[in-house]
Amino acid sequence: MRALFLENPGIAPSLKVKEIPIPSPSTGEVLVRVAACGFCHHDRLVMAGVLKRGVKPGVILGHEISGEVASIGEGVSQLSVGDKVVSLLTYSCGQCDRCQQGREHRCRYGEGIGHSRNGGFAEYVVLSQHSLVRIRSDADLVEACIFSCPMGVALQGVQDVANLQKGETMLVTGAGGGLGVHAVQFGVTLGAPVIAVTSSPGKVSRLEELGASYVLEALVATQDQSDVLDFSELALALTEDEGVNVALDTVGSILFPSTLGSMAQYGRMVLLGEVTGQPVELNLAEIIFRDARIVGSSGTSRRLVEQVSEMVCSGAVRPIISHVIPLADATVAFELVSSRNPFGRVVITAR
Ligand SMILES: [Zn+2]
Numbered sequence: 001m002r003a004l005f006l007e008n009p010g011i012a013p014s015l016k017v018k019e020i021p022i023p024s025p026s027t028g029e030v031l032v033r034v035a036a037c038g039f040c041h042h043d044r045l046v047m048a049g050v051l052k053r054g055v056k057p058g059v060i061l062g063h064e065i066s067g068e069v070a071s072i073g074e075g076v077s078q079l080s081v082g083d084k085v086v087s088l089l090t091y092s093c094g095q096c097d098r099c100q101q102g103r104e105h106r107c108r109y110g111e112g113i114g115h116s117r118n119g120g121f122a123e124y125v126v127l128s129q130h131s132l133v134r135i136r137s138d139a140d141l142v143e144a145c146i147f148s149c150p151m152g153v154a155l156q157g158v159q160d161v162a163n164l165q166k167g168e169t170m171l172v173t174g175a176g177g178g179l180g181v182h183a184v185q186f187g188v189t190l191g192a193p194v195i196a197v198t199s200s201p202g203k204v205s206r207l208e209e210l211g212a213s214y215v216l217e218a219l220v221a222t223q224d225q226s227d228v229l230d231f232s233e234l235a236l237a238l239t240e241d242e243g244v245n246v247a248l249d250t251v252g253s254i255l256f257p258s259t260l261g262s263m264a265q266y267g268r269m270v271l272l273g274e275v276t277g278q279p280v281e282l283n284l285a286e287i288i289f290r291d292a293r294i295v296g297s298s299g300t301s302r303r304l305v306e307q308v309s310e311m312v313c314s315g316a317v318r319p320i321i322s323h324v325i326p327l328a329d330a331t332v333a334f335e336l337v338s339s340r341n342p343f344g345r346v347v348i349t350a351r
Pocket residue numbers: 040041042063064149150
């Protein structure tokens with residue numbers, strides 16, 4: 001089979017497609033014929049040489065996998081050949097307390113797919129049956145690769161962690177990115193007026209089409225962060241000086257002062273992404289006297305991926321894919337993701 005290998009990380013990484021044997025599933029494992037695999041910022045960071053910790057040398061990257069079950073190992077009871085599946089982000093054991101509680105993505109013995117074990121930038125991948133979610137047979141397999149990350153990740157943040165209620169206002173930063181475009185849609189579906197913040201003027205009308213009530217072009221992102229504009233005054237003005245009930249943040253420290261300043265009394269800030277990795281300055285009184293909650297959220301569960309699959313098939317939300325690129329052109333995908341210009345996700349197809 002053909003698989004993508006990172007030969008040399010860097011600003012212009014060397015990526016090579018090589019022919020290797022198709023792996024065989026062991027007990028409890030499934031061979032998946034990959035249809036598509038989303039290109040996450042996580043993959044970009046590994047390729048750029050920024051993220052190294054826990055990355056197995058020579059690993060096949062890609063954790064946003066969709067495909068069909070090609071064959072099953074002994075003891076596989078939950079999936080059959082031909083089933084359409086998507087991967088969770090973690091290779092899970094199925095036995096530990098967390099797996100038993102439906103939190104396979106937080107398996108105590110879990111390994112990161114496309115990180116510490118081979119992922120989906122290939123024609124086939126072997127995963128445990130507990131790491132896979134069967135999706136509806138009428139689901140589009142290319143769209144389905146983003147059901148876990150970023151769609152399930154965004155849904156977990158908006159619905160389970162922020163506990164967004166109908167009629168509450170939600171602000172989404174990085175609204176034009178893979179997490180943002182889906183967070184906006186989940187907010188709208190839950191009945192919230194959504195304020196979308198984007199750095200790209202070209203994404204404004206697209207975000208309005210997704211149902212955002214207001215789109216703020218409030219950030220001019222530059223390398224030295226000198227032109228970051230404070231959007232909190234605008235957020236307050238749009239909410240009759242109340243502030244937003246929920247701030248769903250996919251950008252992190254660079255926007256933190258503005259995001260915090262936008263929050264209402266009893267507001268919840270959910271942190272889903274950190275782009276620059278810088279520390280933030282924080283006056284704790286700003287949290288105390290707002291009765292605010294600032295919480296992190298990562299990954300997504302089987303239950304949420306199934307919910308995403310249902311929501312997509314019923315037309316409640318739309319997977320936003322900007323480009324579908326063949327494995328051989330992975331360098332083009334790297335450049336696109338690095339530019340932060342795509343609206344939604346760039347995905348790779350193995351064939
Ligand atoms: Zn991802």
